[in-house]
Amino acid sequence: MASSTFQGIKRAAETSQNVESLRPPRFIHEDGVIRPYKAREANGSQMLQKIENGRFAKYRYFAHANINESDFLMITKRGIFFVTRGTFGQLTCEWQYLFEEFTMDPRIDGGRRLRIEAKERVKSVFHAKEFGKIINFKTPEIANWVLEKLKDARDSLSKY
Numbered sequence: 001m002a003s004s005t006f007q008g009i010k011r012a013a014e015t016s017q018n019v020e021s022l023r024p025p026r027f028i029h030e031d032g033v034i035r036p037y038k039a040r041e042a043n044g045s046q047m048l049q050k051i052e053n054g055r056f057a058k059y060r061y062f063a064h065a066n067i068n069e070s071d072f073l074m075i076t077k078r079g080i081f082f083v084t085r086g087t088f089g090q091l092t093c094e095w096q097y098l099f100e101e102f103t104m105d106p107r108i109d110g111g112r113r114l115r116i117e118a119k120e121r122v123k124s125v126f127h128a129k130e131f132g133k134i135i136n137f138k139t140p141e142i143a144n145w146v147l148e149k150l151k152d153a154r155d156s157l158s159k160y
Contacts, residue, residue, distance in 0.1 A: 063149040
């Protein structure tokens with residue numbers, strides 16, 4: 001009897017598989033209020049935790065927008081990241097700017113291009129050049145949505 005019990009346990013242990021969650025965990029905002037589940041917020045928050053194996057996990061997620069199949073713009077409470085998804089699914093931050101580094105307010109050029117101008121990170125004490133990025137979105141609606149989210153994130157920076 002002990003042998004058959006042991007065989008049953010052994011079979012159950014061998015056939016068990018790793019359990020994966022069906023959806024990312026709910027994103028809880030800074031105010032602590034539990035809101036209805038939004039897949040977009042949950043996915044964005046989870047992606048932020050996974051960028052470069054958690055290097056940016058301390059940042060607070062605000063919003064994100066897909067630029068194409070492998071690139072997206074991540075907006076946090078402190079700044080923005082341009083993130084690329086690699087061939088094997090790894091997430092890498094290509095560049096980042098904190099809101100304090102912006103020299104001008106972000107703006108839309110040509111309908112669907114978001115222009116961000118910031119101080120260049122130069123190690124010289126004597127000068128800091130103006131530097132910037134232009135992000136091409138698929139549609140003008142996405143570009144305008146991102147611009148609004150950037151404004152909201154910058155406004156919320158002073159609150160907390």
